[in-house]
Amino acid sequence: MKKNYLLTPGPTPLPPQVCEALARPIIHHRTPQFQAILKEAVEGLKYVFQTKSDVFILSSSGTGAMEAAVANLLSSGDTAITVEGGKFGERWTELCSAYGVHTEVIKVEWAKAVKAEEIEAKLKATKARAVFVTLCETSTGVTTDIKSIAEVIKDSEAVLVVDAISGLGVIDLKTDQWGVDVVISGSQKGLMLPPGLGFISVSQKAWKLIEAGKSPRYYFDLRTCKKAWEQTDTPFTTSVSLVVALNAALKMLKEEGLENVFKRCSKLAQAVRKAAKALGLELFADGSCASDALTAINVPAGIDGEKLVKAMRDNYGVTIAGGQAQLKGKTFRIATMGYLNEFDIILALSCLEKVLYQMGYKFELGIGVQAAQEVFLK
Amino acid sequence: MKKNYLLTPGPTPLPPQVCEALARPIIHHRTPQFQAILKEAVEGLKYVFQTKSDVFILSSSGTGAMEAAVANLLSSGDTAITVEGGKFGERWTELCSAYGVHTEVIKVEWAKAVKAEEIEAKLKATKARAVFVTLCETSTGVTTDIKSIAEVIKDSEAVLVVDAISGLGVIDLKTDQWGVDVVISGSQKGLMLPPGLGFISVSQKAWKLIEAGKSPRYYFDLRTCKKAWEQTDTPFTTSVSLVVALNAALKMLKEEGLENVFKRCSKLAQAVRKAAKALGLELFADGSCASDALTAINVPAGIDGEKLVKAMRDNYGVTIAGGQAQLKGKTFRIATMGYLNEFDIILALSCLEKVLYQMGYKFELGIGVQAAQEVFLK
Numbered sequence: 001m002k003k004n005y006l007l008t009p010g011p012t013p014l015p016p017q018v019c020e021a022l023a024r025p026i027i028h029h030r031t032p033q034f035q036a037i038l039k040e041a042v043e044g045l046k047y048v049f050q051t052k053s054d055v056f057i058l059s060s061s062g063t064g065a066m067e068a069a070v071a072n073l074l075s076s077g078d079t080a081i082t083v084e085g086g087k088f089g090e091r092w093t094e095l096c097s098a099y100g101v102h103t104e105v106i107k108v109e110w111a112k113a114v115k116a117e118e119i120e121a122k123l124k125a126t127k128a129r130a131v132f133v134t135l136c137e138t139s140t141g142v143t144t145d146i147k148s149i150a151e152v153i154k155d156s157e158a159v160l161v162v163d164a165i166s167g168l169g170v171i172d173l174k175t176d177q178w179g180v181d182v183v184i185s186g187s188q189k190g191l192m193l194p195p196g197l198g199f200i201s202v203s204q205k206a207w208k209l210i211e212a213g214k215s216p217r218y219y220f221d222l223r224t225c226k227k228a229w230e231q232t233d234t235p236f237t238t239s240v241s242l243v244v245a246l247n248a249a250l251k252m253l254k255e256e257g258l259e260n261v262f263k264r265c266s267k268l269a270q271a272v273r274k275a276a277k278a279l280g281l282e283l284f285a286d287g288s289c290a291s292d293a294l295t296a297i298n299v300p301a302g303i304d305g306e307k308l309v310k311a312m313r314d315n316y317g318v319t320i321a322g323g324q325a326q327l328k329g330k331t332f333r334i335a336t337m338g339y340l341n342e343f344d345i346i347l348a349l350s351c352l353e354k355v356l357y358q359m360g361y362k363f364e365l366g367i368g369v370q371a372a373q374e375v376f377l378k
Numbered sequence: 379m380k381k382n383y384l385l386t387p388g389p390t391p392l393p394p395q396v397c398e399a400l401a402r403p404i405i406h407h408r409t410p411q412f413q414a415i416l417k418e419a420v421e422g423l424k425y426v427f428q429t430k431s432d433v434f435i436l437s438s439s440g441t442g443a444m445e446a447a448v449a450n451l452l453s454s455g456d457t458a459i460t461v462e463g464g465k466f467g468e469r470w471t472e473l474c475s476a477y478g479v480h481t482e483v484i485k486v487e488w489a490k491a492v493k494a495e496e497i498e499a500k501l502k503a504t505k506a507r508a509v510f511v512t513l514c515e516t517s518t519g520v521t522t523d524i525k526s527i528a529e530v531i532k533d534s535e536a537v538l539v540v541d542a543i544s545g546l547g548v549i550d551l552k553t554d555q556w557g558v559d560v561v562i563s564g565s566q567k568g569l570m571l572p573p574g575l576g577f578i579s580v581s582q583k584a585w586k587l588i589e590a591g592k593s594p595r596y597y598f599d600l601r602t603c604k605k606a607w608e609q610t611d612t613p614f615t616t617s618v619s620l621v622v623a624l625n626a627a628l629k630m631l632k633e634e635g636l637e638n639v640f641k642r643c644s645k646l647a648q649a650v651r652k653a654a655k656a657l658g659l660e661l662f663a664d665g666s667c668a669s670d671a672l673t674a675i676n677v678p679a680g681i682d683g684e685k686l687v688k689a690m691r692d693n694y695g696v697t698i699a700g701g702q703a704q705l706k707g708k709t710f711r712i713a714t715m716g717y718l719n720e721f722d723i724i725l726a727l728s729c730l731e732k733v734l735y736q737m738g739y740k741f742e743l744g745i746g747v748q749a750a751q752e753v754f755l756k
Contacts, residue, residue, distance in 0.1 A: 004403065011404045011618060022619060023401035025382065026389045026572050028697050059574055060597065061437050063614040067597045076594075098596040188615060194404050196437055196574050196617035216454075216594055218476040219438065219445045236441040237566060239574035239617075240389060241400060319406050 002317040007348045009138045009166060009294040009321055011188040011195055012338025015252060018192055021245040029240050035232040041243050042229075044250030048168060048191070048258065049183055049201045051175040056225040057246075058198040059239040062165035062186025065198030067095055068220035069161050069182050073130050073206060075214035076100030080130045081122050081158075083114045083144075086137035087325045088163060096132070099215050104128060110140050110327070113289035116148035123156055129209060130159050135167035139324040141285045141296035141333060143171060150178040159206045165189060168199075169253055170265045170293040170337040181206040187242060189293070190261075192249045192339045196242050266292045268336035268345050271372035275349050278371035279356070279363050284331045293337040296323070298330065303359050305329040311355045318351040342376040380695040385726045387516050387544060387672040387699055389566040389573055390716025393630060396570055399623040407618050413610040419621050420607075422628030426546060426569070426636065427561055427579045429553040434603040435624075436576040437617040440543035440564025443576030445473055446598035447539050447560050451508050451584060453592035454478030458508045459500050459536070461492045461522075464515035465703045466541060474510075477593050482506060488518050488705070491667035494526035501534055507587060508537050513545035517702040519663045519674035519711060521549060528556040537584050543567060546577075547631055548643045548671040548715040559584040565620060567671070568639075570627045570717045574620050644670045646714035646723050649750035653727050656749035657734070657741050662709045671715040674701070676708065681737050683707040689733045696729040720754040 006013045014022075027034055038057075045055045058065050070092075074080060078101050082092040085108035096103045104126045108114045119131060131153055136143050146162055153160045159181035164173055168183070169190030175183050180203075187197035202210065202222060210222050218224075224235040253261060269292040276283055276297050284296035299305035306329050309322040323331035334348060349368050357365060384391045392400075405412055416435075423433045436443050448470075452458060456479050460470040463486035474481045482504045486492045497509060509531055514521050524540055531538045537559035542551055546561070547568030553561050558581075565575035580588070580600060588600050596602075602613040631639060647670040654661055654675050662674035677683035684707050687700040701709035712726060727747050735743060 004405070006404065006406060008406045010615065011406060014404050019401040019403070023397040025397070026384065026392050026566075027382070028384060028386045028389060028699075029573070031691065031697065059437070059439050060442065061614045061616070064438065064442075064597045070596075071594070095596050098599075099594045186615070188404075188618075194617060194619035195407070195615040196620060216449070216477045218448075218473050219442045220597075221476075236439045237388065237564070237573040238439070239572060239620075240566075241572035242574060242617075313409065319409065321406075 004317040005319065005344065005347060007318065007320050007335050007340065007344065009189070009333055009335040009337070012192060012335055012340065014194065015192055015249065015339045017248040017252060018245045021248040022241050024244060026240055029237055030233065034240065037244055037247060039232055041246050041250065044247065044254065045199060048250065048253060049175050050173065050177070051201050053176070053201050053203050054226060054229070055199060055201045056222065056229070057234065057238060057243060058200065058220065059196065060198040061195055062184065062198050063091065064220065065184040065186065065200045066091060066163060068200055068222060069184055070095045070099055070101065071215045071217040071220055072210045072213050072222045073159060073161070073182070074099060074101045078102070079104060079126050079128045080132060081106065081119065081126065081128045082132045083108060083134065085112065085114060085140065085142060086110055086134065087139035088137055089134045092132035092163065111142065111284055112286050113142050113144045116145065116152045119149055120152040123153065123158060128158050130161055132161045133163070135162050135164040135173060136171060136291045136293045138166040138294065139327065141291045141294050142289045143167070143291040146173060146180060147178045150180055154179045159209060166293045166337070169261060171291070172262050175201060187246065190337045191246065192252070193242060193245055196239050197246065264341070265337050267375060268340060268342065269295055271342065271345050271375040272334050272336060274371040274375050275368035279353070279368040294333050294335045296331045296333045299332060300361055303356070303361055305332055308332060308355055308359060312351050316351050316354070318348055320348065346372055382695045383697065383722065383725060385696065385698050385713050385718065385722065387567065387711055387713040387715070390570060390713055390718065392572065393570055393627065393717045395626040395630060396623045399626040400619050402622060404618055407616055408611065412618065415622055415625060417610055419624050419628065422625065422632065423577055426628065426631060427553050428551065428555070429579045431554070431579050431581050432604060432607070433577060433579045434600065434607070435612065435616060435621060436578065436598065437574065438576040439573055440562065440576050441469065442598065443562040443564065443578045444469060444541060446578055446600060447562055448473045448477055448479065449593045449595040449598055450588045450591050450600045451537060451539070451560070452477060452479045456480065457482060457504055457506045458510060459484065459497065459504065459506045460510045461486060461512065463490065463492060463518065463520060464488055464512065465517035466515055467512045470510035470541065489520065489662055490664050491520050491522045494523065494530045497527055498530040501531065501536060506536050508539055510539045511541070513540050513542040513551060514549060514669045514671045516544040516672065517705065519669045519672050520667045521545070521669040524551060524558060525556045528558050532557045537587060544671045547639060549669070550640050553579060565624065568715045569624065570630070571620060571623055574617050575624065642719070643714050645753060646718060646720065647673055649720070649723050649753040650712050650714060652749040652753050653746035657731070657746040672711050672713045674709045674711045677710060678739055681734070681739055683710055686710060686733055686737060690729050694729050694732070696726055698726065724750055
């Protein structure tokens with residue numbers, strides 16, 4: 001009997017409450033009944049986004065919300081600063097290019113995080129209207145220190161846009177307190193939903209750029225979103241079932257409490273890191289910026305990384321992620337966000353050990369699991 | 379005990395098979411398991427779209443797929459022909475305007491359909507690269523004769539783009555046989571799913587425009603979709619649960635057979651029209667172009683149309699749609715597409731009669747239901 005366990009950095013597993021909500025009969029989106037649901041969803045999102053600003057729900061993946069940020073804030077000929085320290089940082093550059101926005105790119109070694117000083121310097125040297133950063137790089141498992149970056153941007157003309165697709169509801173991000181203008185996210189990570197919803201928060205400073213923006217936009221036009229929201233509505237038919245399920249997930253996050261969620265994810269990630277070290281495996285991300293959302297681990301010499309991931313999935317039903325882009329075959333990634341607890345991590349590690357053992361990697365069986373158990377006992 | 383019945387022209391009710399599929403544990407989107415699901419979905423969509431061309435699944439509402447058509451086919455400064463005979467025809471004009479595309483608008487009385495000769499004449503007078511039409515206007519219940527329009531466009535330089543959001547899997551649309559270049563649709567109508575997926579089919583003729591297109595696009599870039607599809611993949615994380623549910627819905631459509639689905643919807647719509655006439659109510663759409671997807675009925679003199687719809691919904695759980703835009707309060711709309719059969723129509727009509735009676739409208743109780751029963755007995 002093979003059972004399936006999902007430990008990929010998106011999608012993350014669905015809680016039974018979410019599955020139940022998804023299976024409910026559909027309701028019409030322009031009824032008082034759905035308006036109440038939408039209102040509850042937006043209020044819950046504001047709690048998770050730690051903001052009092054507008055938060056909009058888009059029927060798209062997180063990338064759609066990223067495009068909404070670029071298309072609304074910037075016009076062709078504008079300059080923006082992007083940070084490329086992984087595949088998703090590169091996406092900001094690609095998006096800007098698609099809209100004719102000139103990018104000043106800060107290249108960062110894939111295992112490291114950008115420093116606030118680098119952004120400060122670039123900001124002084126250019127007339128950037130926006131700075132695009134990634135809270136947690138899903139391709140590398142690196143977390144960026146948003147607080148210090150917000151600090152250096154706050155008094156400039158530029159707005160700070162954070163891709164928090166893999167970080168929202170996992171890692172602390174004090175949107176209002178730190179002064180982050182735009183935060184975008186998606187449904188299939190910390191929010192424990194299927195993919196299909198994008199979210200975006202918009203500060204007053206960002207609204208000024210949006211109102212002046214000249215890029216073509218319709219489906220992702222935030223001005224239309226704002227106007228519709230005045231009537232507790234969305235501009236186009238929203239993904240009703242996912243919004244209903246969103247409330248089930250938000251309820252769980254509220255009950256656990258955001259601070260406790262952060263602590264849980266942090267402990268899970270710590271356990272993965274300790275286990276990897278105990279197994280003699282190297283962590284990909286620099287220790288100073290290791291993410292609590294997921295951990296990228298280097299495939300040890302002599303082991304085929306792609307075969308490792310396939311064997312865990314196909315032979316034992318434990319799905320983790322392989323390396324992305326230039327890291328294909330070189331790393332594997334274990335998620336520690338969403339509907340996961342300590343025992344999910346233990347089982348994933350025991351499966352990892354089993355397959356590593358079968359593939360001829362030399363280590364003391366159980367040593368990784370034990371290291372994780374020790375973390376969880378504390 | 380109030381039970382809920384949904385007869386709105388999108389979303390339409392979900393079959394239990396779809397609800398069950400939505401509630402399944404999530405799987406990762408980049409696995410052989412999901413690739414097989416994606417392949418099955420695209421093959422099933424080709425059956426429903428009646429095409430051998432590419433069909434792409436977008437994580438968006440139908441409007442997102444409409445934007446994909448405009449942003450990929452046209453560039454700023456191009457000319458397109460749009461047909462405004464309702465709210466959704468106007469959306470094509472709005473979308474073109476957002477992308478700097480000049481529109482030659484054919485205005486059509488809201489109860490009527492555009493004629494092929496009107497399009498032919500406009501096509502001769504302009505250098506339009508694309509003609510945008512609406513298969514079934516959800517705001518009016520009017521169906522457009524796509525076959526005759528395709529005939530006059532076929533040998534021109536222009537491509538024909540059909541918004542079949544409310545018509546796909548409801549009304550016959552022979553994409554390849556008639557020569558329709560681009561068909562767009564959404565998940566929440568004839569396809570019996572929650573909203574959240576957009577679909578688009580693309581002919582060879584359309585690909586030439588897409589490859590030459592200069593509009594900014596990223597999330598909806600069909601070139602990226604095509605490239606990803608070569609690896610049985612999507613460019614961005616797709617709405618996994620909705621795609622899984624799509625296969626459940628497509629299986630039902632295949633088992634019933636597309637021709638039988640069309641016949642069923644046609645009979646349901648005929649019953650609604652006959653019932654309305656028996657009740658002394660006027661149909662909004664001209665008899666020559668009445669849609670089989672939904673029927674718009676004029677609110678009789680002395681009755682408050684908005685109160686009628688509210689009373690049916692709030693007092694009895696039967697949700698139909700009111701009039702849209704300029705028809706607000708003047709019409710109400712009953713859907714006859716998706717997971718609906720004769721008894722759903724009978725119950726909706728009996729509720730309509732009950733509320734009309736309570737509101738003081740004079741008619742012989744049961745006469746509408748009886749007229750529908752007669753249609754279904756044939």
